[in-house]
Amino acid sequence: MTQQSLGTQRRTGHINGRAVDTDDSFVVLDPATGRPLADVAACGAEQVDQAVTAARLAYESGWKRTSAAERATMLRKISAAIVANGQELARIESQDTGKPLRQAVVDVNFAARFFEFYSNMVEAVFGSIIPAGTDRVTFSIREPYGVTGHITPWNYPLGLATRTIAPSLAAGNCCVLKPAEEAPLSTLRLAEIMSDAGLPDGVLNVVPGRGPEAGAALAAHPGLGKLSFTGSVPVGIRIGQATAANLVPADLELGGKSPNIVFGDADLAAASKVVAQSILQNAGQTCSAGSRLLVHRSVHQELVERLVRIFADTTLGHGLDDPGLGPVISRKQQQRVLDYIALGRGEGELLVGGGAPGDPALEGGNFILPTIFDGVSSAASIAQQEIFGPVLTVTTFDDTDEAVSLANGTDYGLVAGVWTANVGRAHRLIRDLNCGQVMVNTFSNGVELPFSGRKQSGYGTSKSYEALLGFTQTKGAVIMMSEQ
Structure with a gap:
């Protein structure tokens, strides 16, 4: 292997523009080797409260008074700073998560793009005049919430953090971010980069820590105006309950199938090619991963043969070596995927993969062979439950009605891909599929497209202009006019 270690280092929280250490800490492990990458300060309720207080002070003392043009300029500076530090951030992201380096580069580019996009959008946030009579002026305005909380997962640490903090900052809020303890290093470095770019102290605060401590404290903090969470359904339910106790609105982006x-x-x-990439990207650890293949019986054999060849030829290795597939995030996640694979052996025909690799060079890492199960019933556990690993299930259908029924037949509703040359059929499926995004003859999307869930995939919209509006609240006003 040619990987270069980041080196075991001490990393701290970032509150009010300064490094904040704690007596408690946790170790971040390299998922490709199992060796320590960093020792990170474990923030708890005390540090979360400090961060929210700092964010509120920064908001009241200056950030809420900045003009849209001033915030746009700041966001552009941050975007440029991310680009300037892109190589460093990509290497951190690759080693921290295990994903191939080229995928980490894409994530960094997306992070920069979020700030660029919202710098261009922020001046388009405005209210409206309401025709309510000639003796008064009635209008609405949009205002920031003040302080927003952000709890992000380990699969796309940098991309999912910037996806929510960029529109929140653009809207005029100050932010407190709790990254996942498995992969906090890129967001901690991002906070430093943003501070160096000129972001005022307290506008962004990062509190690394364990979920039951730092995450729970942030979700339950009464000083928030809004919370954004991306993660699993069970944790999302607890987050929603905690925010509801304070009547704080929350956006919850949860699982997918x-x-x-x-x-x-x-x-x-x-x-x-795209079907394979949609499940192999980031080792299948993507909420929107194309983990189910529904294929018309007439092309089933040919498509499956193509996929088996792609999966069998996929290389595994350390992220910094830029293989086709990196490890999953942890030993716990590896075992979870292996348990599902064992279950799948009784629910479908194993075509390729089916376990951990035997390569001694990969020993110590959390690797899973790319796996395909064919002939899987729509009721099977591996077709219903989110595995979060490089495991694809294949189910055939005979007509469009059956395809729609199968596609809608899980508890999730995040994304669907449709592959057809029939434009009428494509429009019908866009209408009939119960999910937040439908992509025809592709499985990729950009910053501009709204991203939302249905059913247990959660609620709230990220990305797009709508996400920017989501970090504002509406106020109505009326002025009576009288002649003096």
């Missing part, structure tokens, strides 16, 4: 639906008229060469 997203289908790629391939019809008989699809371009199979194109579809096979």
